[in-house]
Amino acid sequence: MFAIVRLRGEVNLRPEIKDTLAMLHIHRVNHCVVVKEDPHYRGMIQKVKDYVAWGKIDDSTLAMLLERRGRLSANRRLTEQYLKENTPYSSFMELAKAINSGSASLKDLQIKPIFRLHPARKGLRTTKKTVQQGGDLGFHPDLTDLIKRMR
Secondary structure, three states, rough: OOEEEOOOOOOOOOOHHHHHHHHHHOOOOOOOEEEEEOOHHHHHHHHOOOOOEEEEEHHHHHHHHHHHHEEEEEEEEHHHHHHHHHHOOOOOOHHHHHHOOOOOOOOOOOOOOOEEEOOOOOOOOOOEEEEEOOOOEEEOOOOHHEEEEOO
């Protein structure tokens, strides 16, 4: 699974990039989505690479996102009690492993696919350059660090 975090806003945004961000359901800065690793999403990520940070997400980070930022309909918090009563999973780690393996999806469990994050603690390096150039945009080999600073 890939986690995609939007880092840049909408000023001077080309319409095709705006449409792609809308298809990914990333409408605001500091929002994060988790998507499958398939060619369709890879193409969409490639299109918006100058506006987002993305990378593979591990089970522990996904469990942390679900626990701290997971929301249900009507903006209710996702709790372990809800998981035990309404899903076959009893903990956030079990759910994260199932989502990462592809045997479960957030949509099927009525969990919102968007995680609203805080701005990064101690700030971002820059939103004008890629990771290889010393910035924060593009593919992160270790996206976990960025997500943990934004929790």
